[in-house]
Amino acid sequence: MGEKSKPLKVALxxxxxxxxxxxxxxxxxxxxxxxxxxxxxxxxxxxxRNVSKERPGIPSELxxxxxxxLVSRKDIDIVVELMGGVDExxxxxxxxxxTGKSVVTGNKALLSAFGEEIFSASxxxxxxxxFEAAVAGAIPIIRPxxxxxxxxxxxxxxxxxxxxxxxxLDKMTTEGMEYETALKQAQELGYAEQDPTADVGGADAxxxxxxxxxxxxxxxxxxxxxxxxxxxxxxxTEISAxxxxxxxxxxxxxxxxxxxxxxxxxHPVMLPKSHPLASIAGAYNAxxxxxxxxxxxxxxxxxxGGAPTASAVxxxxxxxxxxxxxxxxxxxxAGFKKLPIAKMGSTRCHYQLxxxxxxxxxxxxxxxxTLAKHNVSVYSLxxxxxxxSGDHASVGLMTHEALExxxxxxxxxxxxxxxxxxxxxxxxxxx
Amino acid sequence: MGEKSKPLKVALxxxxxxxxxxxxxxxxxxxxxxxxxxxxxxxxxxxxRNVSKERPGIPSELxxxxxxxLVSRKDIDIVVELMGGVDExxxxxxxxxxTGKSVVTGNKALLSAFGEEIFSASxxxxxxxxFEAAVAGAIPIIRPxxxxxxxxxxxxxxxxxxxxxxxxLDKMTTEGMEYETALKQAQELGYAEQDPTADVGGADAxxxxxxxxxxxxxxxxxxxxxxxxxxxxxxxTEISAxxxxxxxxxxxxxxxxxxxxxxxxxHPVMLPKSHPLASIAGAYNAxxxxxxxxxxxxxxxxxxGGAPTASAVxxxxxxxxxxxxxxxxxxxxAGFKKLPIAKMGSTRCHYQLxxxxxxxxxxxxxxxxTLAKHNVSVYSLxxxxxxxSGDHASVGLMTHEALExxxxxxxxxxxxxxxxxxxxxxxxxxx
Numbered sequence: 001m002g003e004k005s006k007p008l009k010v011a012l013x014x015x016x017x018x019x020x021x022x023x024x025x026x027x028x029x030x031x032x033x034x035x036x037x038x039x040x041x042x043x044x045x046x047x048x049r050n051v052s053k054e055r056p057g058i059p060s061e062l063x064x065x066x067x068x069x070l071v072s073r074k075d076i077d078i079v080v081e082l083m084g085g086v087d088e089x090x091x092x093x094x095x096x097x098x099t100g101k102s103v104v105t106g107n108k109a110l111l112s113a114f115g116e117e118i119f120s121a122s123x124x125x126x127x128x129x130x131f132e133a134a135v136a137g138a139i140p141i142i143r144p145x146x147x148x149x150x151x152x153x154x155x156x157x158x159x160x161x162x163x164x165x166x167x168x169l170d171k172m173t174t175e176g177m178e179y180e181t182a183l184k185q186a187q188e189l190g191y192a193e194q195d196p197t198a199d200v201g202g203a204d205a206x207x208x209x210x211x212x213x214x215x216x217x218x219x220x221x222x223x224x225x226x227x228x229x230x231x232x233x234x235x236x237t238e239i240s241a242x243x244x245x246x247x248x249x250x251x252x253x254x255x256x257x258x259x260x261x262x263x264x265x266x267h268p269v270m271l272p273k274s275h276p277l278a279s280i281a282g283a284y285n286a287x288x289x290x291x292x293x294x295x296x297x298x299x300x301x302x303x304x305g306g307a308p309t310a311s312a313v314x315x316x317x318x319x320x321x322x323x324x325x326x327x328x329x330x331x332x333x334a335g336f337k338k339l340p341i342a343k344m345g346s347t348r349c350h351y352q353l354x355x356x357x358x359x360x361x362x363x364x365x366x367x368x369x370t371l372a373k374h375n376v377s378v379y380s381l382x383x384x385x386x387x388x389s390g391d392h393a394s395v396g397l398m399t400h401e402a403l404e405x406x407x408x409x410x411x412x413x414x415x416x417x418x419x420x421x422x423x424x425x426x427x428x429x430x431x
Numbered sequence: 432m433g434e435k436s437k438p439l440k441v442a443l444x445x446x447x448x449x450x451x452x453x454x455x456x457x458x459x460x461x462x463x464x465x466x467x468x469x470x471x472x473x474x475x476x477x478x479x480r481n482v483s484k485e486r487p488g489i490p491s492e493l494x495x496x497x498x499x500x501l502v503s504r505k506d507i508d509i510v511v512e513l514m515g516g517v518d519e520x521x522x523x524x525x526x527x528x529x530t531g532k533s534v535v536t537g538n539k540a541l542l543s544a545f546g547e548e549i550f551s552a553s554x555x556x557x558x559x560x561x562f563e564a565a566v567a568g569a570i571p572i573i574r575p576x577x578x579x580x581x582x583x584x585x586x587x588x589x590x591x592x593x594x595x596x597x598x599x600l601d602k603m604t605t606e607g608m609e610y611e612t613a614l615k616q617a618q619e620l621g622y623a624e625q626d627p628t629a630d631v632g633g634a635d636a637x638x639x640x641x642x643x644x645x646x647x648x649x650x651x652x653x654x655x656x657x658x659x660x661x662x663x664x665x666x667x668t669e670i671s672a673x674x675x676x677x678x679x680x681x682x683x684x685x686x687x688x689x690x691x692x693x694x695x696x697x698h699p700v701m702l703p704k705s706h707p708l709a710s711i712a713g714a715y716n717a718x719x720x721x722x723x724x725x726x727x728x729x730x731x732x733x734x735x736g737g738a739p740t741a742s743a744v745x746x747x748x749x750x751x752x753x754x755x756x757x758x759x760x761x762x763x764x765a766g767f768k769k770l771p772i773a774k775m776g777s778t779r780c781h782y783q784l785x786x787x788x789x790x791x792x793x794x795x796x797x798x799x800x801t802l803a804k805h806n807v808s809v810y811s812l813x814x815x816x817x818x819x820s821g822d823h824a825s826v827g828l829m830t831h832e833a834l835e836x837x838x839x840x841x842x843x844x845x846x847x848x849x850x851x852x853x854x855x856x857x858x859x860x861x862x
Contacts, residue, residue: 150467335467
């Protein structure tokens, strides 16, 4: 057999839930993958922290704890990185690229922080970097953005890309649970980590938003460009206000191209119940894409889990293998140009404010005056509760479309006033 | 400039709604496409029937009525076929392939009849055939099946892939319209053709089912392999029976791989209202994909229309251009093997029967005996109406999962009996 028909050798870095599922598929379905890739794909080594731990289905002779050694091996063609982490992992990925390996990864944190550098290096080295698993598990979203919609002009991407927070908000909405209770339940069921910060604080969704924005608008977007607000401050106040307005609260990752500027943000949003994203329940993910010609598309599926994520990884792996057999690579950065990132203050949307007002004549007029001064006009207003003493009333107020900076200025002025208690909150309203 | 940097030349065949939109995009966004494809893409000619008709935005010197001449031109790199038709068009496409052109088409009728032959020829010639626009307009479904899920094992595809019939069924359901009235309205609004046969008879959906089944299970599937039943026999009887069972009636294209056999069919289905496909309204399309690892995915978007379909065509065109710049092509048939096609009679599902019975003692027992004889057992039974004379009662009967052949045998025996009038109908129930 000639050089051409040698199997492609794969180094797997990380053998957690997803990694071991990928290893299992590679070892048990060799024939099927060979048929699809046009060449045999051989699992040549698996880098793990602890080589003495037994891993069912993975022959122990494949295991090594010398990760850099495995990645640098001359006979390796493709590195599949499922180890996670950023700094150490970046070194590994750059080494793989520099030594001519193609890379498949699901590492959103890494790509949202160092994507531009990694993609430039891969472009220079003529190797592939594929990362379908980095956003929304098995849902094919990266590839439609990279390939299918390449002839269209995408104007907006909005999605539920974090199953943990979607599960928590769901429980708060459907069962009236408080945030802490819902989080605890999510942890008990394994939907949330023991340290849930990256999920509930929004960083996980922000990394995905950066990747989506970058591919949608073909411009480098770093996680530091993403405005990020998690769900930790959401209480039954916002959930009830949403319910009263026939809405639900969802944590959305959003990217919009407005007047040539990239708006990219993650925060809770009040969504009308009729919105297609409003009905995405539990740990499911869904992403809407709006494009000039294609109009509105929606992609839905399981956002996490070992098997779905492994499906995305293996799909990438087979494609990368095919590309390698064909002797090509598809640069991520093709057609990229640098676009400006808009400031969060320039966001325009409706806002739902909840204000705790002293129940006196003229108070509402003062509130209206403050809003008007900052160009914020009232769309609707409703008294939602009166406290026991009768001194205070809680008022729900929906604005017309307004500028974030103006709304923040209002909030500050209202907080500093005598007639509004500190008990004041706002949530953005989506459409 | 060397050979390498010459623009890629595109021949467009057909300048109807989609074709003229594709021409407009190619002529107005040259720079953008060049950036994305890595080479300029030049519209070199447009084949039309009537060259003297004015076509806004398309320079008249590009027009020709010598279609075969244009397709055969040595300087053409890519042929975009949007003319429709089968026999004449097949000749053109084969000519294009044989003379080394890559092909982009949205011609579902052609591909579902001669896909295997066309793909074999393109494979042999080393050129691409891309056809995202053939199924569900701008929704990226072909590419996820061809590429993203290549490492997974797809077990089922089910979708609403015909907007015309979905619109008609929607009107029948939400406004109680009879079929003829809803069809007439769809025609007036331009959602249905003056000759609606291909849509309402199911052939359009059957062509798409064949293409989806073929890609999902990597096996040749011809439109003649597809069991096809349209919506022309659906009346308010089925719509009401569905409503009573908390279901709606949808025309589904379905492909399943069961015990190594391909089941592929198009027919009306009673779907529970909670099913994700049940809420797809109007002219929208949606496709669910079930795979072993990826679990359930759903893709949704506009299923037709000039701009959305043009987006799919141009997305393909840019990819094909990229492949050409890279000197490669991705064979559609990669990893295909011939699987057996199951007979419709071997389908297993629940069935909803509506029977018009004489209202006498023992009739129900006779019905039950007939069903039992053919291994069909009753899941639920409800009297839905009694005629004015009181002689007949209309009964709705849902079976447990049963074999199609058994149910058909029951239907025949019941029709031949004395106590059931000819007024007897059945509809399959989905899940």
